[in-house]
Structures are given as structure tokens and as C-alpha cells.
Amino acid sequence: MVSQTRREFLKLGLAAAASAAAASGIEIPLLGNQNSNLQNQLNSANTQVTNLKTKLNTVTGFVSLNISEQSLLESIVETIIPSDSTGPGAKEAGVIYFIDRALAGDYGQSANMFMDAPHNPPRTPASAGPLTVKPSTAWAFLQNYQQTAYLPAGGGGGVGAANPIPYPGASRTYTAGGTNYTVVYGVTASPRVGSGINYQYPVNMREFWRISLAALQAYSKKYYSGNYQTLSSANQLQVLKDLWANTPKTQTNPPPPADDLTGFSNILPSDFAYELTFMTWAGFLMDPLYGGNQNMVGWDYVGFNGVNFGNFYGEGLDQKTLMVASSPTKLKPASLAQYQQQATGGA
Amino acid sequence: MSTVIQETPVDVVCLGVGFMSGVVATELALAGNSVVGITKGPYWDYVNDYSTTKYDEWGVGLGRKYDSPLPLQSTTIRNDSSQFALPVRRYTMPIQYHALGHGVGGAAQHYGGGMGRFGPWAYEMAKRTSSAYGAGFLASINPQDDTHDWPLTYAQYEPYYVEWEKAHGICGNYNGSPTNSSSDVNYPWMSQNYPLPPHPMTPLAQLFQSTVQGMTAPNGQKYNPFPSVSALSSQPYTNQYGVAVNPCVYDGYCGGLCDYACETGAKANAAYRTIPAAIKSGNFTLVTNAYIYRLELNPSGNQVVAAHYYDAQGNDHRQPGTVFFNGMWGYNMVRLMLLSGLGTPYVYNSGTGTGTGTVGRGLTNGYTPYRGTNVSGTVNIGGNSYPAGNGSGGGVSVFDLMDDNFSHTNISPPFIGGGLFGAGGYLGGGPGNITFAGGVSAPNATNPNGAMGSAFKVTQQNKYLPTKQSVGATPFAPDLPTFMNYIDLDPHYTDAYGDPVSRLTYDWTPNTYNGATYLVNQIKAILTQMGATSVTVGATVAPYSAHNDWWGHHLRGGLRIGTDPNAGTATAWAALSGYNQLYYNSNTSGFNYFAAGEITNTTGNNATAGTHAAGPQSYRAAEGIKKYLANVATNVNYLSS
Numbered sequence: 005m006v007s008q009t010r011r012e013f014l015k016l017g018l019a020a021a022a023s024a025a026a027a028s029g030i031e032i033p034l035l036g037n038q039n040s041n042l043q044n045q046l047n048s049a050n051t052q053v054t055n056l057k058t059k060l061n062t063v064t065g066f067v068s069l070n071i072s073e074q075s076l077l078e079s080i081v082e083t084i085i086p087s088d089s090t091g092p093g094a095k096e097a098g099v100i101y102f103i104d105r106a107l108a109g110d111y112g113q114s115a116n117m118f119m120d121a122p123h124n125p126p127r128t129p130a131s132a133g134p135l136t137v138k139p140s141t142a143w144a145f146l147q148n149y150q151q152t153a154y155l156p157a158g159g160g161g162g163v164g165a166a167n168p169i170p171y172p173g174a175s176r177t178y179t180a181g182g183t184n185y186t187v188v189y190g191v192t193a194s195p196r197v198g199s200g201i202n203y204q205y206p207v208n209m210r211e212f213w214r215i216s217l218a219a220l221q222a223y224s225k226k227y228y229s230g231n232y233q234t235l236s237s238a239n240q241l242q243v244l245k246d247l248w249a250n251t252p253k254t255q256t257n258p259p260p261p262a263d264d265l266t267g268f269s270n271i272l273p274s275d276f277a278y279e280l281t282f283m284t285w286a287g288f289l290m291d292p293l294y295g296g297n298q299n300m301v302g303w304d305y306v307g308f309n310g311v312n313f314g315n316f317y318g319e320g321l322d323q324k325t326l327m328v329a330s331s332p333t334k335l336k337p338a339s340l341a342q343y344q345q346q347a348t349g350g351a
Numbered sequence: 352m353s354t355v356i357q358e359t360p361v362d363v364v365c366l367g368v369g370f371m372s373g374v375v376a377t378e379l380a381l382a383g384n385s386v387v388g389i390t391k392g393p394y395w396d397y398v399n400d401y402s403t404t405k406y407d408e409w410g411v412g413l414g415r416k417y418d419s420p421l422p423l424q425s426t427t428i429r430n431d432s433s434q435f436a437l438p439v440r441r442y443t444m445p446i447q448y449h450a451l452g453h454g455v456g457g458a459a460q461h462y463g464g465g466m467g468r469f470g471p472w473a474y475e476m477a478k479r480t481s482s483a484y485g486a487g488f489l490a491s492i493n494p495q496d497d498t499h500d501w502p503l504t505y506a507q508y509e510p511y512y513v514e515w516e517k518a519h520g521i522c523g524n525y526n527g528s529p530t531n532s533s534s535d536v537n538y539p540w541m542s543q544n545y546p547l548p549p550h551p552m553t554p555l556a557q558l559f560q561s562t563v564q565g566m567t568a569p570n571g572q573k574y575n576p577f578p579s580v581s582a583l584s585s586q587p588y589t590n591q592y593g594v595a596v597n598p599c600v601y602d603g604y605c606g607g608l609c610d611y612a613c614e615t616g617a618k619a620n621a622a623y624r625t626i627p628a629a630i631k632s633g634n635f636t637l638v639t640n641a642y643i644y645r646l647e648l649n650p651s652g653n654q655v656v657a658a659h660y661y662d663a664q665g666n667d668h669r670q671p672g673t674v675f676f677n678g679m680w681g682y683n684m685v686r687l688m689l690l691s692g693l694g695t696p697y698v699y700n701s702g703t704g705t706g707t708g709t710v711g712r713g714l715t716n717g718y719t720p721y722r723g724t725n726v727s728g729t730v731n732i733g734g735n736s737y738p739a740g741n742g743s744g745g746g747v748s749v750f751d752l753m754d755d756n757f758s759h760t761n762i763s764p765p766f767i768g769g770g771l772f773g774a775g776g777y778l779g780g781g782p783g784n785i786t787f788a789g790g791v792s793a794p795n796a797t798n799p800n801g802a803m804g805s806a807f808k809v810t811q812q813n814k815y816l817p818t819k820q821s822v823g824a825t826p827f828a829p830d831l832p833t834f835m836n837y838i839d840l841d842p843h844y845t846d847a848y849g850d851p852v853s854r855l856t857y858d859w860t861p862n863t864y865n866g867a868t869y870l871v872n873q874i875k876a877i878l879t880q881m882g883a884t885s886v887t888v889g890a891t892v893a894p895y896s897a898h899n900d901w902w903g904h905h906l907r908g909g910l911r912i913g914t915d916p917n918a919g920t921a922t923a924w925a926a927l928s929g930y931n932q933l934y935y936n937s938n939t940s941g942f943n944y945f946a947a948g949e950i951t952n953t954t955g956n957n958a959t960a961g962t963h964a965a966g967p968q969s970y971r972a973a974e975g976i977k978k979y980l981a982n983v984a985t986n987v988n989y990l991s992s
Contacts, residue, residue: 118425289782307816330554332816
């Protein structure tokens with residue numbers, strides 16, 4: 005399948021519609037050529053109205069990404085889900101618009117995240133020494149109020165210089181079932197990518213993306229000799245793999261220092277690689293309501309039916325039967341907006 | 352600071368309005384007592400709140416729009432007491448197990464609806480293990496062992512199970528006991544069947560059932576398969592409180608990672624089973640969007656006299672009562688007690704490997720370990736993998752690999768217990784579950800480019816229309832209480848009002864993953880017999896190697912009931928020792944529980960967090976509260992036994 009941008013697709017669709025109108029157009033013979041002009045103008049106006057209506061119903065602008073981010077991120081999402089012979093990709097789904105809207109909204113604002121200090125980014129260098137964090141006022145009060153009942157004994161995560169919290173980079177050994185185990189935590193045992201405790205950065209998601217996108221571009225320039233958008237497909241993929249691996253390109257001579265991912269500062273590049281991959285797939289497969297998965301091309305590709313429970317388009321099937329079937333039934337997907345229109349009688 | 356708003360005193364104050372308070376509030380209100388239920392969230396009305404907007408995977412499944420907001424209150428977690436505990440910062444996919452419930456119904460807004468019973472063994476795990484394998488056996492396999500038995504036996508809880516199952520419209524067909532008699536101690540005998548029949552069985556479930564019926568279990572008997580027990584009603588139903596229940600419509604957006612609220616009210620939840628009856632009685636007052644921050648004690652510190660909460664406008668309220676029932680989520684229940692100076696805080700001593708105190712002690716987990724091993728294969732049965740029809744029905748389970756239903760003598764590495772296994776639940780989930788859960792990971796041997804590029808993309812094509820499916824299990828044996836796993840207050844992080852959040856110190860105990868080593872081979876035999884191809888046992892992941900939070904919030908323990916006041920905090924009536932008018936109950940009330948690994952289309956299916964045993968305990972607590980209220984004037988401790 006030849007890949008098209010959404011805008012190109014619209015143009016083609018409209019041209020086809022105009023031809024059809026011309027072929028079946030109403031003619032008013034008495035007015036001759038003048039009528040033909042009027043008819044053409046009418047057709048043209050109708051086309052523009054349709055065009056505008058379609059645009060209003062489809063996300064095509066940006067509210068958060070700046071100009072350089074738009075073009076960079078467009079290349080990245082198309083690397084992650086390419087448009088290829090198997091079907092449409094991130095481009096046709098409008099993934100970039102999904103991410104843009106997310107960055108401008110709750111996701112970018114970290115509105116539903118717990119963002120209080122202290123923050124312990126995973127790349128805090130061991131040379132920074134043990135982290136010393138003061139207890140919260142309420143906690144200190146409770147210790148006093150309850151006669152130090154909670155003050156931990158021994159090395160149990162104490163507070164202050166006399167009993168620093170050994171994080172990150174420390175280890176301890178203990179015995180279980182007759183075997184000695186060493187617990188290492190901090191940098192070498194950072195939380196699983198994508199887990200709830202993974203994001204320990206002091207900036208919100210929008211800033212995280214701003215810093216990381218700029219760092220990715222700088223990295224591309226430094227080690228792949230060009231803007232990300234200009235790299236070969238293979239190198240574009242390789243840059244993202246470098247991020248996932250938290251290692252810079254090793255082919256460079258001389259090899260860069262082990263932690264040189266230019267500009268990422270204390271952001272773990274794999275954390276950004278996770279966000280990129282996650283948000284790209286989300287933009288491909290979440291409801292079109294959020295700006296991505298336009299025309300439900302993502303759902304169509306994976307065979308997901310959205311909110312078509314078997315009879316949305318009058319197929320006459322029911323999900324209770326479908327759920328105990330031993331072979332799949334492909335249904336045309338329906339979106340949440342379509343479902344709501346049907347459920348509320350089109351109101 | 353504004354003045355404190357004084358509320359009218361009532362007989363019973365329910366803290367939190369989820370499953371547990373649903374039972375207590377309804378039982379007490381219908382008995383003529385004045386009851387107030389206080390929840391930090393809204394009253395979700397499924398007809399209006401869920402019927403159209405729940406089909407929004409980004410908002411519900413990933414944005415957790417019906418769940419507890421993290422900026423209001425988070426929690427911190429670490430794997431052992433020497434670590435700095437990291438706060439849960441966000442809700443993410445694939446793992447969402449940190450999301451707590453919000454509002455009436457609580458976490459039941461987002462569970463799958465698994466609702467089987469504990470077996471008799473679970474209530475007497477310590478005693479029976481000691482008797483079968485020697486007095487020192489538990490201590491030898493469980494470092495810093497702190498296992499204690501429940502104060503009552505299964506037989507004593509059985510009537511409460513019946514009430515619980517009637518109230519919530521549980522579906523099933525007995526429990527796989529060969530005789531279903533009270534003398535069959537290894538299986539949860541039932542004095543009467545589940546109130547509703549099971550859900551329609553999938554082709555995979557039928558294959559599993561017919562296969563194991565012809566196989567010999569490790570106990571030398573044939574396997575006894577039975578329909579998976581589900582808390583989603585299979586038929587129209589009216590419970591003992593007169594609350595009418597709609598049946599499941601199999602519309603999906605249900606299972607997967609248990610993300611979804613139920614738009615027909617078929618999935619059991621206090622909001623659609625118990626609370627409507629409490630409200631109808633006229634004796635129940637529901638207070639929503641109210642954040643409880645303290646319990647107030649009398650001057651001598653042995654009675655709770657009021658609950659304090661902030662309303663949505665930040666006003667400070669004082670709600671006096673005669674009895675207080677704490678039905679919050681487990682670690683929030685513990686947190687409120689610690690904040691209020693109620694009970695003796697548990698303090699762990701890593702030097703001696705023991706601890707003192709009880710509030711926060713004995714934290715255990717009910718979820719698949721990150722460690723241990725797994726087994727998987729492929730069967731040539733297709734299906735419709737779009738949003739799962741129903742979170743917990745359609746499958747078949749066996750008890751025969753659970754509890755002490757087979758001999759554990761001479762098994763290496765040693766463990767006790769086992770798991771409930773099943774197969775054939777309804778397939779699927781939304782793309783957020785299937786694609787993200789399985790897909791967004793770093794480049795690895797299977798996907799050299801990770802979830803990126805054309806090679807990965809094509810693996811997603813028609814993924815929701817499978818012509819065959821993988822079957823497997825990440826089994827685990829019960830997590831055992833140890834001194835090193837516990838709940839306390841975090842020294843650094845606070846909630847939106849400046850009070851310390853709870854800190855969870857937890858890692859899997861060896862029993863969980865040692866059990867996996869044995870159980871995978873039993874399951875491998877079943878999969879092979881089912882005709883699965885490419886049956887593979889995964890490598891064992893070494894224990895104690897990573898700081899991670901995969902265990903999520905399927906936690907139990909932390910405030911245990913028991914006969915030993917030094918180990919548990921409450922009497923058999925769930926009344927706090929020394930404070931006989933405060934009751935508690937939640938998913939964490941149990942000393943023990945069974946672990947449920949299941950053979951499903953996704954590995955590592957979860958056990959719905961602990962409601963199996965906490966539910967009956969809520970009826971026990973309601974009975975205790977009735978006794979207390981009937982005798983409160985005489986000031987006699989009727990609950991000392």
C-alpha cells in the first residue's frame with residue numbers, strides 16, 4: 005500500500021467528490037455558460053465547506069510542540085511505527101497530534117502524578133555520596149508525639165548525617181535459606197522501566213520531553229553527523245536503540261565516555277525511550293477522541309473493534325457468543341464518539 | 352484555620368466505603384442503627400458515570416480517571432529496610448497495580464472479579480505445616496518467619512462466606528472438592544452452592560477440563576476441575592437486601608489488567624450490592640469527597656471517640672460515634688492508625704531480624720512474583736481477543752495443586768502451599784493491555800528492536816483476531832509473613848495535607864518462587880496433555896537482585912487478627928485489642944491467604960486482592976458490632992474471646 009499523509013488523502017478524496025458532482029451536476033440550460041460558472045462556483049464553495057468541516061473534525065495543528073520538535077518527533081514516531089507494505093503507520097494515524105495534545109494536557113502537566121520532593125533521579129552519580137534527606141515536619145512531629153516509636157533501629161533508613169540513607173549505589177548482604185544474597189540498589193538496580201516508581205524526576209512531563217528531545221537531537225548530530233530527520237532509516241532506529249540501551253554509539257572513534265549522552269543530564273535515556281515508544285503506540289491505538297488513531301487505522305491494523313460489540317453496524321452478532329468462539333470474527337471498528345452518538349440518539 | 356464542624360453522633364462510623372464497609376454499613380443500618388459512611392471519592396453511579404464514557408481506555412485504563420489521585424496521596428515502596436523508599440509517582444502501563452480505588456465501591460471499580468474461597472488449610476497454615484512437616488519446617492524455609500494462624504477455622508467462617516456470596520451474587524458450581532463434604536478438609540467445602548451459575552465456558556476451558564479429568568494429580572487422585580468462580584453476575588439476581596442486579600452483558604472493557612468499571616452493575620461492588628440497601632433503610636448517611644485524616648481518642652487513649660475529615664472545600668469535620676469500622680484499603684487503614692496513635696506501631700529491627708509492635712506487621716503479597724519461573728505453550732484454538740467479555744468468567748480451575756492438597760515431602764527447593772490454577776478465561780483486553788503490556792519493552796532477544804520498526808509492527812497485525820493462543824502460567828506458592836516485610840509511615844513524603852504517607856517494605860519470600868519450580872512441571876504436564884506445542888519452562892530468575900515494584904498493591908497483612916496479641920492486633924471479632932469498639936477489616940486482614948497462579952492466555956494472571964477472605968470477615972465484624980452495641984451500656988467486654 006502506498007503511504008499517504010492524511011492531508012494528501014483528503015485532497016484526493018475531495019477531488020474525487022468534485023468529479024462525481026460535476027458528472028451528475030444539475031444543469032440549467034437557459035442560462036448557458038453563465039450557469040456553468042455559477043455551478044462551478046457552487047461546487048467550489050461546497051468543496052471548501054466540506055474541507056473545512058473535515059479539518060475541524062480532525063486534529064491537524066499543534067498546541068504544545070514547537071517547530072523543531074514537530075519535525076523531529078514526526079520522524080521519531082514514523083521510525084517507531086513505519087508506514088510500510090503491511091499497512092498505515094504513525095503518520096496516517098496522526099500519532100504526532102496525539103502526543104502534542106497529551107503534552108499540552110494532563111500528561112504534560114504531570115497533573116495526576118505525585119511530584120513532591122525529594123527527587124532521586126536514577127542517574128545521580130555515586131560520587132554525590134549518600135543522599136541526606138530531612139524528615140517531613142509532620143513525621144518529625146509524630147516521632148515526638150509518639151515517643152520515637154517509629155525511629156528505625158540500626159541501618160533502617162535513618163535520617164541525618166549520623167545515619168544517612170544509603171541510596172543510591174550501596175549494597176548489603178544477608179542470608180536467606182542458607183544462601184547469601186547481596187542487595188544492590190541505586191543506579192545498578194533502577195526501577196523497572198514503565199513502573200510507577202520509575203519517574204523520579206523533578207520536572208513535569210512536558211519539560212522532560214523538551215529536555216530529552218533536544219538531547220536526542222544533539223546526540224544525533226554529535227554521533228551520527230546530522231539532524232535525526234536526515235538520518236537513514238537504519239540510523240534513526242539505531243539512535244532510539246542507543247537510548248534504550250543507555251549507551252552512546254560505540255562505533256565512534258575515539259569512543260565517547262560511558263555516560264556521555266549529550267544533554268540528557270540526569271535523565272536516564274531509556275526512560276525517554278520508554279515514553280517515546282509508549283506514547284507512539286498509544287497514539288496509534290487509543291480512541292480517535294484523543295487525536296491519534298485517525299480514521300481508526302490503528303484499530304483496523306491490529307484487528308481491534310473498538311466499541312463495536314457485534315451489532316454496531318447491524319451485523320447481528322452478540323459478544324456473549326463471540327467470546328466463546330474458537331475462531332476470530334473481524335468486525336469494523338467503532339469509535340467512542342460514534343458509540344455515544346448512537347447511544348444518545350445522535351444528540 | 353476554620354472552625355471544626357461538629358457532626359451528629361451516630362452508632363457506627365464506617366471509614367471508607369468499599370466492599371467491607373458496604374457489608375457493615377448495610378447490616379447495621381438494616382438492624383436499626385444510625386450509620387455514617389465516609390469516603391474520599393464520589394458515589395459512582397454506573398448508569399450515568401460508566402454507561403458511555405467507560406469505553407475510554409486512555410482515560411480509564413491508563414489515566415485512571417476513576418481511581419485515587421496520586422497528588423492527593425501516594426505511597427512509597429522499597430524492597431528491604433536498608434533502602435530509601437521511592438514514592439509511586441505515576442500510573443503507567445502495563446503495570447497499574449498501584450492504583451487504589453476512589454469513592455463508593457473503592458478498588459472494586461477496577462478488579463477482575465475473581466472471588467473464590469480460601470481453603471481450610473489457609474486458616475491453619477502454621478499448625479498444619481508443623482503437624483505435617485515438623486515444628487521447625489516453616490522457620491527453615493521462610494527467613495525471619497512470622498506466620499500465624501487465623502483465630503477461626505474455615506468451618507467457622509463458612510456461614511459468613513455464604514452470606515457474602517449471597518450479597519454479591521457470586522457465580523460458580525462448587526469448588527472442585529471430590530466429595531463436597533465438611534470432612535474433606537483439603538478443599539473449601541460449601542454448605543450450599545454459589546447463588547448463580549457459572550458463565551459460559553470457552554473452548555480452551557473445555558479442553559482444559561476434559562484434559563485434566565483424565566489426569567492424575569500429584570496427590571494420586573484425578574484432578575477435580577470446576578468452573579472459575581466469578582463475582583460478575585451471570586443472570587438477573589436480587590440479593591438478601593433486595594438489591595436487584597443486572598447480568599453481565601459480555602461487552603468487554605472488563606478484564607485484561609482489570610482496568611474497568613462495570614457499566615451494567617454486574618461486577619460485584621458495594622455501590623451496586625450493599626450500599627443501595629443501606630441508603631434505602633433511611634439509617635445510613637453517605638459522606639463523599641471527604642478525606643479522613645485522624646481518629647480522635649479519649650483522654651485515656653483507650654477509646655476512639657471521633658473521626659476527623661476534610662470535605663471537598665477543605666472544611667474540618669468531626670464525626671463522633673459509638674463504634675468505628677475501618678474499611679479502608681489495607682495500608683491506608685494501617686496508616687490512619689499510625690497517624691492517630693492507635694495500637695502499637697510495628698518496628699523492625701534489621702539487626703536481630705525481628706520486630707516489636709503489631710500495627711503494620713506481617714505485610715504479604717498476593718501477586719505473581721517477578722522471580723521464579725514460568726511455563727508456556729501454544730494451542731490451536733483461536734478466538735476474539737478484543738476487549739475481554741468478562742474479567743473472571745469462562746474458565747475452569749483446579750484446587751488440586753493448592754494448599755496441602757499434595758504432599759510437600761522431599762520437594763526441592765522446599766515450600767508449602769501451592770496455587771489455584773485455571774485456564775480458558777475470556778480472551779483479550781484493550782490495546783493498552785495487550786499491545787503495551789506485551790510490547791513496550793527494551794530491545795531484547797525476541798524483539799531486537801524492541802517495540803520499534805516494521806519487524807515489531809507486523810507482530811501486532813491482527814493481534815486481536817488470533818487463530819491460536821498461548822497458554823501458560825507464572826505460578827507461585829503463598830507468600831509467607833516475615834518480620835522484614837511491613838508497613839510504616841514514610842519519613843519524607845506527605846499527602847496533600849502534609850501528613851506522612853505509608854511506606855511499604857516488601858520483597859517476595861522464597862516460598863513464592865520456590866513453589867514455582869515445582870508447580871511449573873505439573874502445569875507443563877497438563878499443557879502437553881492438552882496438545883500444546885512449544886511448551887517451554889522459563890529460566891529461574893535469581894532472587895533478591897532488583898529494586899522493583901512489580902508486586903504492586905495486591906497486599907495483605909499489616910493488621911492481623913489472631914489469638915496471639917503480641918503478633919496480631921485484633922480479636923477474632925476483628926475488634927482492636929484494648930479498643931473494643933473499633934473494628935477493622937480490609938483486604939489486608941488475613942494472616943494467610945492462598946496464592947493463585949492460573950493458566951491463562953496471558954502469563955501471570957492475578958488473584959483479586961484478598962477479598963476472598965476479607966469478605967467473610969466483614970460479616971464477622973458486623974456481628975461483633977451488633978453484639979457490642981447491644982451491650983455497650985453495661986460496659987462489659989463481650990468480645991474478649
